[in-house]
Structures are given as structure tokens and as C-alpha cells.
Amino acid sequence: MAVTVTPQNIDIAATLITSTSVNATLEQDITGGACILHAIRLKTSTADDVFFKIWDGDGAAVVVGTTAPDMILFAPGNDTVTYTFTDTATTGGGIALTGMSIAAVHNVGVADGPGTEGTTNPLGALSIHAVTTPA
Amino acid sequence: MPVTSALAAGSAVTFFRDKALTNAAVVADADSGSIRMIDCDNTANASATYFKLYNLAAASVVFHAATPGSSTNPYVVIPAAAGKRIVVTMDTTDVTFTTAISCAALTTGGTLGTTAPTTAVGMRMLLA
Numbered sequence: 264m265a266v267t268v269t270p271q272n273i274d275i276a277a278t279l280i281t282s283t284s285v286n287a288t289l290e291q292d293i294t295g296g297a298c299i300l301h302a303i304r305l306k307t308s309t310a311d312d313v314f315f316k317i318w319d320g321d322g323a324a325v326v327v328g329t330t331a332p333d334m335i336l337f338a339p340g341n342d343t344v345t346y347t348f349t350d351t352a353t354t355g356g357g358i359a360l361t362g363m364s365i366a367a368v369h370n371v372g373v374a375d376g377p378g379t380e381g382t383t384n385p386l387g388a389l390s391i392h393a394v395t396t397p398a
Numbered sequence: 399m400p401v402t403s404a405l406a407a408g409s410a411v412t413f414f415r416d417k418a419l420t421n422a423a424v425v426a427d428a429d430s431g432s433i434r435m436i437d438c439d440n441t442a443n444a445s446a447t448y449f450k451l452y453n454l455a456a457a458s459v460v461f462h463a464a465t466p467g468s469s470t471n472p473y474v475v476i477p478a479a480a481g482k483r484i485v486v487t488m489d490t491t492d493v494t495f496t497t498a499i500s501c502a503a504l505t506t507g508g509t510l511g512t513t514a515p516t517t518a519v520g521m522r523m524l525l526a
Contacts, residue, residue, distance in 0.1 A: 319477070331508025333448075335475040337493055345489040350482055352441075359479060377453075378471025378509030 266293050266365075277301075280393040285315065285367040286384040291322035292362040297398035301357040304345040305338040309387030312370040313338040314377050322364025328382035334358070335377065338367070338389060359398060365391075400424040402525075414523040419503045421514035423452060423459035427499040432491040432526045433474075439520035440478035447515045448507045449476045453495040459502065461512045469509045477507060478519075491526045499525065 266282040280293055300317075307313050316332035318325045336346055350356025367389045368381035400416040402425075411434070414426040438449040450472035452459045462468035473495060478484045501521055505513040 314473070331506060331510060332475065333477050333507045335472060335508075337473045339492045339494065342490070342492045344492055347487045347489075349485045349487075351485055352481075352483060358477065358484060377473045378469070380467075380471060380509060 266290050268293060276397055278395045280395065281391065283388055283390045285365060285389045285391050287327055287366055287368050287382050289322055289325055289327050289364060289366045291364045293365060294360070294363045294395055297359070297361050298363060298395040299357045299359055299398055300348055300363065300393065300395050302345060302347045302394045303336065304343065304392040305336060306343040306390040307338050307340050307385070307387060308389070310340040311386040312340045313367050313385045313389050314370060314381060315367045315389065315391070316365065317360070318364040319360045319362065320364065321362045325364055327366045327368070328380055331379045355396070363395070400426070402426055410526055412525045414525060416501070416521050418518035419501065419521045420518045421461060421502055421504050421512060423456040423500045423502040425456040425498060425500050426523055427525050428455065429498055430494065430496050431499050432494045433499065433523060434488055434491065434526055435524040436476060436486040437483070437520070437522040438476050438478045438486070439483045440515070441481055441483050442517040442519065443515050444480050445505060445516065446477055446479050447503050447505065447519050449478065449519070449521060450474070450502050450504060452500040452502070453497050454500055455498045456500040459500055461502070461504070463510060463512045471509050475507055
């Protein structure tokens, strides 16, 4: 998959991360280190539900389908959903990550797709837009 | 004790609250429903807690420490670091679980794990 990281020219030094083809192949450390995750927009392109997974760290030891993800977000089929994250104790806070490694898998069934399991690519492209700031 | 209640008479939105969520799954919605907001309160703990949501009735959620395929796969996992309270909002009603909405709190992400947080955590949700 191809991931594009675009620094935003605004005071908070936000970074916009985009990809139109997140799949079951791990994309390691897309932020190049620690970050605060504020929001993710997930867009599916078929009726197939997709599970978007995040591993906290550089992903060097991650095996998709085996290594437990730190975060899992459900992306309904033929839909767009935006998740926003707020750390209630920190102004401008979100979810702190030491690195952000990602993959997305097809919903084969309750036993394979959600959770840790699942190694099958989504049936259609999953597009993501994520907003992060430096840790 | 988990409580689910309508926000107002006739409202399609319900509020779920469990002030002491732990490693025993509890039901937030006994049938299909959508999630609009999740409030994960881990302020009482010095270690991370993973808030997990299942598209199953609570009684059907199984936890196992080490055997893949023996534990129920969560549809959503939200991590809250030590001492943190994380609020997650969704912009649509389309994060819909077709069977039921159940939740639990554990000390590991992904599917496996049986260990409860040292101190039970708080979880609140707005459901539609």
C-alpha cells in the first residue's frame, strides 16, 4: 500500500496521513516516531466490513494476524466513518503512540477478521485520513 | 453495576454506564445497535487498559489467555494509557453491531487476554 504523510502548515504542527489502499500488509511506523493521534477517517469502497488495526510502535516485530493490535476500529462496508480521540486531561490531547503501524483486514467472520486474527486483504480499497501531532 | 437508560422519553439514543468494568463482559445493548461515543476512564490505574467491544451478547464472549480461536474477537479496541481518560466519538450512526453490544476491560490488546485492570475502570457509551 502507499501512504502519504503531509505536514500541515499550521501552528500545531499537525500531520495529515492519507492512503487509498490500506490492506493486510503492515505499514510500519508511518509517523516516523512518537505522535498523538487525534482523528481517523475510514472509507470503505465495497459492502465488505473492514477492521483497521493500529500497533503502537515501529512495527518491527509485528506479524499481522498474530501480534495483538493496540487499537482496532470497525469500518462498515460502503460507508465513511470518522473516529476522533480526546484525552480529557490534556489540552489538545489524543491517544499517545510511540509509533504508528497499521494494517486493515477483511471481515471473514467473527472468528477471523476482528480482533488479532485476520490476514486477508479487504475486498475493496480502504481509504484513510488520519491527523496526528508530535508527541 | 452496568446501567443502560434512554436519555429522554421517546429518544432513540440510550446511555450506557458501568463504573466498575472489568474482565467480565457486560451487555450495553441486547440487540443490534450503533455506537456514537465511547468514554474510557482509566484514571484509576497505573497501567494501560484496553476497552473492548464485542458484537455478541455478553454471555457469548469468551476470554482465553493464549489460544488463538478460543477467545472472542473484539470489533473495537480502544487503549487508554495509565491514568488516562479517552473519549472517542463517531460522526455517523453507522458503527453498527448487528447482534448486540457487549464490552469488557483487559490489560492486553487484540483478542487474547484474561487479566482485569488492577482497579475496575469506568466506561460510558452513547448508543443509537
